Amino acid sequence: MKELLNLITPEEALKLLKSNFNVSLKATEIELSQAFGKILAEPVKALENIPPFSRSTVDGYAVFAQDTFGATETFPVLLKLRGEIGMGEVPEFTLGPGEAVRIFTGGALPEGADSVVMVEHTELFDSETVSVLKPVAPGENVIAAGEDFKEGEVVLEKGTRIRPQELGVLAALGYSRVTVYNSLKVGIISTGDELVPVETKLKPGQIRDTNAYLLVGRILDLGMQPVYFGIVPDRFEELIKAIQAALLETDIVLLSGGTSMGVKDMVVDAINSLGAPGVLFHGLAIKPGKPTIGGGINGKPILGLPGHPASALMVFERIGVPFLRYLSGLKSSYQPRVKATLTINLPSKTGQEDLYRVMLTQKEQGYLATPILGKSGLINTLTRADGYVIVPLDIEGLHAGEEVEVILF
Template sequence: MLEVADALAEVLKHARPLETETVALAPAALGHVLAADIAADIDSPPFPKSLRDGYAVRSADCAAPGAELKVVAEIPAGVVPTRSVGAGEACRIFTGAPLPEGADAVVMQEDAQALGDRVRITDAAVKPRQHVYARGTEMRVGAVVLRAGTPINPAAFGVLANVGKTAVPVYPFPRVGVVATGDELVEAGTKPDPGRIRNTNGPMLTALTARGGGRPRYFGIARDARASARSLIQEGLDASDVLLIAGGVSVGDFDLVPAVLAELGVTFHVRQVRMKPGKPLLFGTAPAGQLVFGLPGNPVSTFVCFELFVRPALRILGGHAEAGPRTIRLPVAQGLAESNDRPTYRPAKLEYGPDGLSVRPLAWSGAPDLVGLQPADALIVLPAGDTRCDCGANMDVVLLG
């Protein structure tokens, strides 16, 4: 039985970034990771531009309070100035417009008084470069503006558009197959007969996968018969970079998944992890390189194992430099006293208060309790043995999502 850190290291040892692809600069690219450096093809801004509506002036002409200047032109945004500003002159200018030759500052219109074809400057301290965004301040031609490994967020869309990119090389989202197992399961649209329960792991894992940077595909429920399990698992392997199998991985008579995976050539690297919930975790690699996770049947166990092991693998396959999970130390907003035979990951909720961020344990009845898990955005890590933690004491916390 491996410790959590050792099991995660084993998973990450077999996770490699996927082959890159080119995607259009469209909403579907959001969240992808860039696979190459992106350089500027022009200076930005490509000319010195005004940051305010007002008047383009020579700062030296505005040294005396109440200086009056002759207005010789008007420059809207998008119009190239046709004349320069000489001594005692000014140009009416608008935000984003190019600064004319000779001008070195902009006076806001609130600090000026229009007098027909003249303007009186009421700003008593006009400085060179005032309200002027110099050419190339944001980026210079040839400079790298986005590094390989950068996740594409909305601001990156703007940067890419600014350097003329309509398509970029990225790491694809991993294809993730999801299979549930068990004769007791029925799908959500069916009312369970006595002895049956609805399948919660399938929908939850597809949602976790989508949130975690993968492209999920649900293959259905494999029944507790070797032929059914083998057929569905083989179908999932053939169409996936990562296969998630919920249930059937423990040591019961109907836990057929390990035997079926062995028949399909899967090499096992993790068989159990010293943790709670989630001990019966299975991880292996298929002959074609797919990552295979056999997850516990209890839904909270499945959720915790996904966050601790599957999500980090998806991040590496998708090109992220940091796998996670993200762990920080936070004060608890409520005291804890528990005794656990293994390190335990307890659902919790982050709270923002006057003293900063803290974490509050949620009411939770154990591995089957999805209702208790639902509000969680964190997991408090409780060590094995007797744990007593007073309110305000710091604990390790895994951040979710």
């Protein structure tokens, strides 16, 4: 059996991939209503001050703050009422010294007012006078014009994924259309004579194509477009045809299976035969997922993942997800994570990064991370895991009671 190439770390693998492949997606202008989950292809600036006017954050009375200084329940300050500002009205007067005007949450402040006294800190003295029982500071209970966003300010950077929060901001800024990157198309090819479609009744020696659906789901979860090219038997010519078809239609190709160095494992030869740069690495200092392949053909990247589902998932999470985020145009490849306390010891050997799937349990003192142990060929461990813990390659394990960082699925 051939030896794997020199093992490299996951970080080195990501650096290699990013240095060889750039973001080259086309951009499209779309309706704001269709923009959820998309990635901005250009920065978004505020076209005007938001809010465009100073507005109240409470129901009460707009005042000049200095007029309220010293007010108490025992010795209230009396201010002359100037009527009421209705919602949506633009005040056409200037508030004078010693005056107040009734205002509601979201209402526009008149000139001369710099704060709002909450209604519960006031009493009507008579129909023309209000008693202020508590002083306010300048700017209190007010959002000033442009305090949220100033005209010309970059509000959302290029490479930002549009979540509900960003949709709301874009709407507030008046953008009915935005320019976004086209969704990354990810080709998926499953390899192996033992694989059969999911609807097949299994015969001895057969297994259903689990990895394809695992990858499809994760790619959809990332907001990308999976394209499944089916199962390819262990025949070189068939593999070549499938890779060529996937390269024509997608931006990156994921191969599942055929990455270790058995007699019929021919992925390396196939990649090298189709174009430059060919295989960039074959073998990661990682467990599970050691026989992973990374390379490219004529400007398009290819990742070869192990055939065992748990191994395939873990390698994809460790290097596939951040690399796909990079290719999609995202400004950050950060993945959500939480701090948790480890419940048992996790052994490891130096020179190899270990990935342990964990289940999270919330307690009063925080999260507990319980490792889900099992062989890489088992799939029952996948649904019980909430995330995974990385044991760095330069230490010999982690201890029970130690605080760890759990990267969430």
